[in-house]
Amino acid sequence: GRWRELKEKRKDLIVAVGGCVAQQEGEELLRRAPYLDLVFGTHNIGRLDHLVSEVALERKRPVALGFYNDPSYMEDAGGPTRISGPKAFVTIMQGCDKVCSFCVVPYVRGREISRPSEKIIAEIDALVRQRVKEVMLLGQNVNSYGKTAPGELSFAELLRRVNEIEGLERIRFTTSHPEDLSPDLIEAYATLERLCEHLHLPVQSGSDDVLRRMRRGYSRGEYLGRIERLRDRCPRIALSTDVIVGFPGETEGEFEATLEILRQVEYDEIFAFSFSPRPQTVAAKLYRDDVPSEVKRRRLELVLELQQEISLKKNREKIGCQEEILVEGPSKLGQDRIMGRTRSNRIVNVMGSETLTGEMVGVRITGASANSLVGALLKEEYREVA
Structure with missing residues (x-):
C-alpha cells in the first residue's frame, strides 16, 4: 500500500522488485501490483541501468529473469561488497547444482558459477587496505567453488591464496554442503592460520530415510565421518548447522534420529525450521505435506530446547578461558x-x-x-x- 501511495503522488517514481522473490514470481508481480514498473531476477542486477532506461524512456514494464550460465557473467557479478565495521562480505560464487528436494535456490539462483579467483584476491586485498580485518566468503555452496570453471582454483586452493594476503586477520565462509567437504578443505583448517575455527555444515536431518527423500547426497554415517575427520585435524573447530523438522513423511523415529545426531555432534549453534513446501521444488511436486502443523511445532520446540541445553553447556565450559x-x-x-x-x-x-x-x-x-x-x-x- 505504501508504494502505491507514493506512486500516485510521484508519477515519475520507478518502483522495482528484484532478487529471489522476483525470480520466482516474475510477471505475476506485475499483475498483482499495477503500480510496479520493473521486475528483475537474481542474475540481472548488472542490467539494472538498461532496464530502468526501458521504463523511463520507452514506457515498458520489463521482466528480466534470464540466467547467465556463461562463466564470464561472474567477471564483475560480485555485486557491491558489504562492509560492516571491520568485516566484509565477499561473493565468490552464485547458484547451486545440488537440487535438494526442498530447496528453491537452484530455481531462483541458477547453476553454479564461480567468480575468477584473481578478482576475488584483488577485491580482498583492496578491502584490507581499507582496514578490513575479516572477510566472509559467500556462496550458496562455497565448497564446490571452481568445479564448473576449468582451470580455476579449488576452494581449498582459494583459501590458501586468501590466507597469504598480508594484513588480513581472519577468514570465514558460508554456506557449505557436506558432500563437498573435501580432504583438502579439512586440511586447510589444520594449516591456515587465518582460517577461523568455525564451520557451518547443514545436516538437515539425522535420518537416512529423510536424507534420501531430501536428496542430500550423503548418509548419516558419511556426515558423521566427515565431522570426525574434521575434529581430528582441528580439535578446536566450532560447528553450526541447519535442521528441518516435519519433512513429508517424517515419523517419530526419524525425528528422534535428528535429536540423537544433535546430542552426538553437540553443535555450538543451530538454525532450525519447520518444513513448508516451496513452489517448483521436487518436494512440493512429489510429496504431500502430511506432518500436522502442531506436530511440526512440537518437534521444533524439542529441537530448540535440546540445543539450548547443549549451547549453554558448551559456553559455560569457556568460563575462565x-x-x-x-x-x-x-x-x-x-x-x-x-x-x-x-x-x-x-x-x-x-x-x-x-x-x-x-x-x-x-x-x-x-x-x-x-x-x-x-x-x-x-x-x-x-x-x-x-
Whole structure:
C-alpha cells in the first residue's frame, strides 16, 4: 500500500522488485501490483541501468529473469561488497547444482558459477587496505567453488591464496554442503592460520530415510565421518548447522534420529525450521505435506530446547578461558559495553570503549548464556570507557 501511495503522488517514481522473490514470481508481480514498473531476477542486477532506461524512456514494464550460465557473467557479478565495521562480505560464487528436494535456490539462483579467483584476491586485498580485518566468503555452496570453471582454483586452493594476503586477520565462509567437504578443505583448517575455527555444515536431518527423500547426497554415517575427520585435524573447530523438522513423511523415529545426531555432534549453534513446501521444488511436486502443523511445532520446540541445553553447556565450559575477539562495535546490552566475536564465532560482550572497534583484543571469559559470552578485557588500558 505504501508504494502505491507514493506512486500516485510521484508519477515519475520507478518502483522495482528484484532478487529471489522476483525470480520466482516474475510477471505475476506485475499483475498483482499495477503500480510496479520493473521486475528483475537474481542474475540481472548488472542490467539494472538498461532496464530502468526501458521504463523511463520507452514506457515498458520489463521482466528480466534470464540466467547467465556463461562463466564470464561472474567477471564483475560480485555485486557491491558489504562492509560492516571491520568485516566484509565477499561473493565468490552464485547458484547451486545440488537440487535438494526442498530447496528453491537452484530455481531462483541458477547453476553454479564461480567468480575468477584473481578478482576475488584483488577485491580482498583492496578491502584490507581499507582496514578490513575479516572477510566472509559467500556462496550458496562455497565448497564446490571452481568445479564448473576449468582451470580455476579449488576452494581449498582459494583459501590458501586468501590466507597469504598480508594484513588480513581472519577468514570465514558460508554456506557449505557436506558432500563437498573435501580432504583438502579439512586440511586447510589444520594449516591456515587465518582460517577461523568455525564451520557451518547443514545436516538437515539425522535420518537416512529423510536424507534420501531430501536428496542430500550423503548418509548419516558419511556426515558423521566427515565431522570426525574434521575434529581430528582441528580439535578446536566450532560447528553450526541447519535442521528441518516435519519433512513429508517424517515419523517419530526419524525425528528422534535428528535429536540423537544433535546430542552426538553437540553443535555450538543451530538454525532450525519447520518444513513448508516451496513452489517448483521436487518436494512440493512429489510429496504431500502430511506432518500436522502442531506436530511440526512440537518437534521444533524439542529441537530448540535440546540445543539450548547443549549451547549453554558448551559456553559455560569457556568460563575462565582467554580468547581473542575482533571488536565489532557497541553491544546490544548497552551500558558502555562493546561486543566482538571469537575465532569460533562466539559473541563476547565486554565493558569497553567503542574506540576499540576494529581492534583484536584479548579477553577472559567470565560468564555465559546459551547465546553469548561475557568477558573482561585483559589489558588495563582497554578497560577505560571513553
